[in-house]
């Protein structure tokens with residue numbers, strides 16, 4: 658039987674230049690079991706990707722802070738932005754910038770965490786986050802200020818329950834530290850070849866191929 662998928666977006670369904678790897682689209686569309694896109698990005702991004710890929714909008718966004726389940730029409734909030742906002746306000750007050758320019762489209766639709774550019778200094782952000790009981794996760798694409806209780810894996814458990822599935826039925830594919838929690842709850846886990854060290858260590862299998870081609874390799878292995 659075809660297993661349900663929990664798939665990261667950036668670095669896993671994309672190419673090196675961050676554009677979606679076109680051959681993944683028909684694979685997602687024709688997959689004969691639930692597909693959950695699980696990303697660090699704000700909710701509109703995976704929702705739009707589902708729309709344009711022609712699949713059900715079942716997604717985990719903001720590293721598990723928000724989730725939507727198409728089949729049950731459930732919108733879940735598993736994190737809360739206020740604490741993360743206090744951290745970045747203090748970061749800005751002490752002279753730093755989030756680094757997204759004058760129109761911050763990265764955080765505009767973010768509801769439970771705040772993202773900071775990787776060009777901004779990390780150490781003061783980590784220090785302020787720790788003072789507020791939060792953490793900073795470096796996905797390789799951005800620094801995410803979030804609650805340590807929020808994760809893609811925990812959100813996947815909530816989504817799986819609503820889909821009437823066990824999280825252990827899922828096959829997870831990802832590329833970075835924010836996918837480790839997904840790997841821990843899924844039954845099988847694959848890190849694409851471009852994955853960072855924490856993802857490689859947590860995954861059951863490290864794939865031979867990178868980026869979107871790595872995702873295609875993973876689905877070939879479980880089909």
Ligand SMILES: O=C(O)COP(=O)(O)O
Nearest residue numbers: 666667696697698796798
């Ligand atoms: O937004 C990020 O920093 C990473 O996004 P991803 O979880 O889809 O890889």
Ligand SMILES: [Mg+2]
Nearest residue numbers: 665667668832
């Ligand atoms: Mg990723």
